[in-house]
Amino acid sequence: MNTRNAFSNLNLKPELLAVVQELGFQTMTPIQEQSIPALLTGKDLIGQSKTGSGKTAAFILPILNQLELNQKTVQAVIICPTRELATQVLTEVRRLGRKLVGLQTMSLTGGAQTGREQQQELEKGVQIVVGTPGRILDLASKGRLFLEDVKTVVLDEADKMFDMGFIVEIGNLMKELPTQRQTVLFSATFSEAVLDLSRRYQKNPARVTIQEAPESLLIEEVTYDSEESNKADNLMRVLQQHQAESCIVFCNTKNSVNDLMNRFLDLKASVTCLHGDLEQRDRERVMAMFKNGSAKILVATDVAARGLDIENLELVINYDFPLQPETYVHRIGRTGRAGKSGVAVTLISARDTLKLIEIEQITGRKFQKPALGFKNQFGLNWEWKQSPMQTLMISGGRKNKIRPGDILGALTGAAGGLKAADIGKIEMHDTYSYVAVRSDSANHALNSLRNGKIKAQKFQVKILK
CATH class of the missing domain: 3.40.50.300 (P-loop containing nucleotide triphosphate hydrolases)
Structure with a gap:
């Protein structure tokens, strides 16, 4: 194995290195190898890389590394062109940051929550927000989202921002952010519009272009x-x-x-x-x-x-x-x-x-x-x-203080009786969760969860069709 580009060589918090190891990431992809060291020093960066190159982790790990976990104010803003991408990025933030005690993250997109629900969540204290330009700007301009402590702002898929007509919102949002900040810009292409965005909002950025075989x-x-x-x-x-x-x-x-x-x-x-x-x-x-x-x-x-x-x-x-x-x-x-x-x-x-x-x-x-x-x-x-798995939906999630391990424990413990190999992906949301179970064990899992408890709490459970 090439140890020169090993994650263990990075000056990352032990909790982050432990997660990286658990996920089986030993060596960095080219975009990570060229981006993460620069971002860890606080430099602005403009990066060009294809989908699937590992660029999401390239900007998330440095953000997580510099967070003040005792400080319950927004310190990083990740702007995405679509709510689907925002959801994917937020999932990766939570996956990579799962060992950071006190980490609070939030999605700010249309359709996910009502304005009142988002406001209540923000008032509890959030360190990283991931969302679409319009919703983030709306909350910031109304004085509901405070951005004065932001250290890093990321524009992910910047080329798509232009395609979707977000350039005015981006300009107005940048005015709401501190002038002393790290600005990170990732794009599939370095169009003139993207380069103009860089000239406008970045200071002497490191430029990373990955010339990989498509x-x-x-x-x-x-x-x-x-x-x-x-x-x-x-x-x-x-x-x-x-x-x-x-x-x-x-x-x-x-x-x-x-x-x-x-x-x-x-x-x-x-x-x-x-x-x-x-x-x-x-x-x-x-x-x-x-x-x-x-x-x-x-x-x-x-x-x-x-x-x-x-x-x-x-x-x-x-x-x-x-x-x-x-x-x-x-x-x-x-x-x-x-x-x-x-x-x-x-x-x-x-x-x-x-x-x-x-x-x-x-x-x-x-x-x-x-x-x-x-x-x-x-x-x-x-x-x-033939589906190898079936999905159970549980009426409890992160707000009920449930973790994936609690669901796994309920299914594989004495009451559940399933083997770990019978359980697939567990996906957590704020008020509900999904767990995949082998199809031939789904009814047994359903009954054991309905008749039992997860972390001493009773929840509704159903099989999704």
């Missing part, structure tokens, strides 16, 4: 000819030929998502869906079930294409041809991550030919174009119908 080189990119009239049938043929542990099927519209969802349900597939009309709590439920193996197929619009980190995703299918080449790149970037291989399948009609050529020119790669095999007479493969 992740998509690990992705097998395949197209199948398919006209609109038989596209749904052809999708089922694709799923028969490309078996995987999990799959995202991308559509351009909510109606397309709903139509496919109904078709999959008729086939008794292990499926869930995600689109922009879902409330935040429903989005969290959907993503929890997909990530933990309770649903093998996720049918989604492009709301899922950015900012969602899904481990070990082997297959992405473009059911509807992406409207923009950039959308294609973001969609297939959900697979082939962290050095693992993946398959990206795109169904194309004759009218998509020019768009396909444009994508090949932009990416510098050629699609494989095999013939689509014959349809299996038995319909969808059995594997797409």
Whole structure:
């Protein structure tokens, strides 16, 4: 192992190094190796790196390292273009900071909580806030979010901020922050607009550009000819030929998502869906079930294409041809991550030919174009119908002082009787929690939790379908 870029060489708090070790992170990725030492010294930084490169941990670890945990005021603000990305970043903050006693974090996005709930949370004392520009600015300008103690501000996916028209909010928000601060900016591209943002708000920043082989080189990119009239049938043929542990099927519209969802349900597939009309709590439920193996197929619009980190995703299918080449790149970037291989399948009609050529020119790669095999007479493969896990929802969370270990203990202790190997991902929220349990043990787990207690408290429990 190359010890030169080992995390143990960093001047991090022992609690952070312990978490890094527990998570199995031994050596830093290139973006981490070049960014973390500079950020630990307090320098401003502008970084360019592809999705899945480890850049989130690159800015979170230095923030956690410099926190004054006894001080219950906001010391770091992480600004994200979407609430999905904000949720992902906040999860990583809590994961990496789980051994820091007294750490208080909070999401400031639309739809997650009411203004009153957010105000009550802020009044208790929060050190790191992660959110979208509009909501953070709204609370700061109304005197409900105090930013005078902020040491670090991070703009994550700055290029997307411009795409979504947030530049005015960013400018106004910067006026609310202390002039003496560390400003960190990460972007997939160094466009002129992003560089102008750097010139305006950063002081002599370190500049980090990671020239890596694109992740998509690990992705097998395949197209199948398919006209609109038989596209749904052809999708089922694709799923028969490309078996995987999990799959995202991308559509351009909510109606397309709903139509496919109904078709999959008729086939008794292990499926869930995600689109922009879902409330935040429903989005969290959907993503929890997909990530933990309770649903093998996720049918989604492009709301899922950015900012969602899904481990070990082997297959992405473009059911509807992406409207923009950039959308294609973001969609297939959900697979082939962290050095693992993946398959990206795109169904194309004759009218998509020019768009396909444009994508090949932009990416510098050629699609494989095999013939689509014959349809299996038995319909969808059995594997797409069987979920290895089921998800239990518990009506208690962080505000009830419950930790993942308490849920694990209730399930594996004398009352629960399950083995640790029967338990999958445990995901905590403020007022509820999700736990994945092996499908053949789900009913037993449900009954033991309903009849027992978690940390001496009774909670409602149900299996999510």
